[in-house]
Structure formats: C-alpha cells, structure tokens
Amino acid sequence: MIRRSLGQTSRRDVWWVWPVLVFLGLSTFIVYSTWAAFQGRDYHFGPYLSPFYSPELWGDSPHSWFGPKPGWWPAWAPFSPALLILWAPGGFRLTCYYYRGAYYKAFWADPPSCAVGEPRKSYWGESSLPLILQNVHRYFFYLAAIFLVLLAHDVWKAMWFTDPGSGKAHFGIGVGTIVLAVNVCLLGSYSLGCHSLRHLIGGSRDQLSKAPLCAKAYQCVGCFNRRHMMWAWFSLFSVGFADLYVRLCSKGIWHDWRIF
C-alpha cells in the first residue's frame, strides 16, 4: 500500500474544520494564560481572586498565604504568583486523555483527522520517551483535586465584601461571585470526569458489586466522563473568562455589579 502524504484522503467532508478549531481554541488559551500569568498584577479585585493566581502562596494581595515575594526568588527572574502554581493545573490539562488525543491531531497531525494522511512515517506513540511521561496524569489529578477545594474556598471568600467605611465584612453576591462559582462548578465537572479518577474509584475492580460505595462513585464519575470533552472546553473557557473578569474589574474597565 502506498503511504499517503499529509492531508491526502478520499474524505469529502470538511475534515480539517475540527482540528483547526481545536488548534485555534487551545492556542488562544495558551497565549492568553501565559500573558496573564506573567502580568503579576490586576489579579484581584475586592474579595475576588483570579483562578490563575489561586492559591497565592507569595504575593502582594490580601489573598497571599505567606506574605510578599520571597527573598530567595532570583532577582533576574520575573516574579508572579501565578508562575508558582500554574504548572499544576496546566500539567493536569496537558496530560488529560481528552486533550492528548485532541492536540496530537491538531498540533502534531498524528493523524490530522481520521483516515487522513500524515506528515511523518516514524511513530512511537505513548510507549517511549517523551510521551510515556503522560502516564503521570493521575498525580496531576491529585493536585487538581486540591486546587478544586481551594477555588471553592475562593468562592466563599468572594461572598464577603468589606465595607469601606466601617471596615466590616458583609455577606453579598456580585456578578464576580457568580463568575467564580460557575467556574468552580465547570472545573469540578471536568475534573470529576477524569479517566484516572474513574479507574481509581472503581474501574480497576472487576467485581464492583463487592464495594457498593465504589460502584456508586464509579457511576457518578461515569456521568461526567461521558461528556468529558464538553466539560474540558467549557471549563477552559470559564477559567480564562474568570481571570479576564477579575482583571478588567481591577483595571477599572468593567464595573462589578453587586446583586445584593
């Protein structure tokens, strides 16, 4: 059989649309999130903290855990609280089974689309370096689960607005609170549909009936897992938007409406 060259196919449909959309969607996110992470400012507004900057281990905002930028940080290196933590959710998405399949197609044309010719003859798949490292995914899941709890806590904090006059905190809900809350729900729907979680929570067993609790949990994870791709995109969009929202409010470009 003669090998087909890149893009060669008998397919008639517009097979390139989906990979192009994935390419554009992921590239936009990568460019925006990298830019936002390097800013190191405008990442908090009132009680809101951008999800790219949470947890803020060191930094100048009131959300910081351990105070301002640490002394040991090399002077030549740019500092931003986001750079300290963003590798964890970034690694989680990078090694996610859904995204892997999607970017192998859209960024590496391996294959560009189903039944379409490829640019390279050689192929190693995920069984040798570097892609064998994708197998760490479950560890990134453990980290992502911690982040989820922290982001949920940020939503709670986003419900307490300090009164400028008295300095007292009042319960309230602003549009920003809702943006952050929706973001956590979407991130949760994405993370809780993780294939590694599905395996760890019950998929590894052949007799689930022996562990009824696992069986129930396995079903729940399965519900999210069936739409993993959808949750992956919704949550990617929402996390970027949540940062944008806080950023634009902080810059004074957008006004945050207090609902009550």
Next chain:
Amino acid sequence: MVQQQATFSIWRGDSAGGKTVDYTAEVSEGMVVLDAVHQIQATQANDLACRWNCKAGKCGSCSAEINGMPRLMCMTRLNDLDLTQPVTVEPMRAFPPVRDLVTDVSWNFRVKKKIKKFKPRKPDNPDGSWHMLQGDIDRVQEFRKCIECFLCQDVCHVLREHQMYEEFIGPRYFVYTAALEMHPLDTEDRLPELKQSQGAGLCNITKCCTKVCPENIHITDNAIIPLKERIVDRYYDPLKKLFRMFRPKSEG
C-alpha cells in the same frame, strides 16, 4: 427520494494494483450503498467482487471506505450522501486487497489467537456453575456487541498509516482483551503482553476507532483508556508499587 441516477466510483483491482471505475446506477428511496453495488454487479460489472452476508449490520462482512470513511456498505443510506458528486467506494486500506472491494483480513484472526483465553476461577457451586451479578458484567457486555467488521482496525492510524502490524493488536483486540480482563470470573493476567508486544502504549487516544464503530462501542473511553490505566497501576505508578509491596495479594 424519487428515482434518480447517481455515479459510484468503485475501486477495481487486486493485489497487483487497480484504479477506480465510474458506474451509474438508478437509485431510489431507502437504498443503501450495498444495494447500489449489487445493482452495478447485476447489470454492468458481473465480475465485481464484494463481501456481504446479512445486509443488516450484524455480520461485519461488508466493510469498505465510502467517500473516504470506513463504513458498512449495508448501513450507509444513500439519502445521507451527497449524490450530486460521485460516491467513492474503496476497499479497506489497512488490509491487503484480494479483489475489488474484498480485502484479506486474516491478520486479525492471527492476532486474536495470540490473546490469552478466558480462564474462569473455580466454580462457585458443586454443579460447576458460577454466580455473577448483572452489575458486574454490564461493562463487558458493551464489548460483546462487536461484530468484527474491522472498521476500527482499518481507521486506526497505527495500522493504516504506520503499518505496525507486528507490534500493535489494534482497537478491536483491545476491546476483546478488555472484555476478558474486566470479566468478573476471569483470573488470567494479560497486562504484561498488553504493555509489551501488543502495544497498548502505541494508541494515542485519537478516538477514530470510536468514531467509526457501527456498534457504537466506546472503544477508546471504555476499553483502551481503562486498560492503559491498569498498565499505569502495574508499571508506572510508584505509589501503587509501594502499596503492592506491603499487600502482595490483590484482587483478581
């Protein structure tokens, strides 16, 4: 659909080579691609070779590539295709052509023989029978729907583009292995060869197999990824390894 004419570009040839030939057929309401191929065979090209059996999407014989996508000829309705252009009908690319639309799929049967057989635990009852709960075999039953049409094997780029027939068993046999590995009664261990000689790591989860499966088996999500996760448990996860050192006997 009223009676109309449509052009079919059908690949004609054998292992030495071939080309597509255009045929015009009368098409009418309710026809599938296999009907058109049969009509062409009956009226214009008596020597046109094609394989079929049930015409109901259940025997898995009539696999071909229609407008470039691997599909069953008997389940592809003409009113779902654009008939203003010629419809291309080609044999599966991943397997050696025998003649026209017929390919030699025997490699698949050789692969299947290499997979360790079902090995049930000792019977639960004196009469040699077992107890199983429906809930425990739900997962496996999805895999049993497979009709061995080999469309997933055909579309998988590891076979189709990279021709790794020696080191990769293909999605159909990951489904088969998953059905055995996840079976509540089975005691056999197939993970070592799955990782080594059968190439589970070569699948890059691009899901083309899932897309073409006429039985809608979620090949990648429900068979391949869970097998990959079991391989991670055994070979790549340091915590699991540590855990096993202290608890050497694990559930079968």
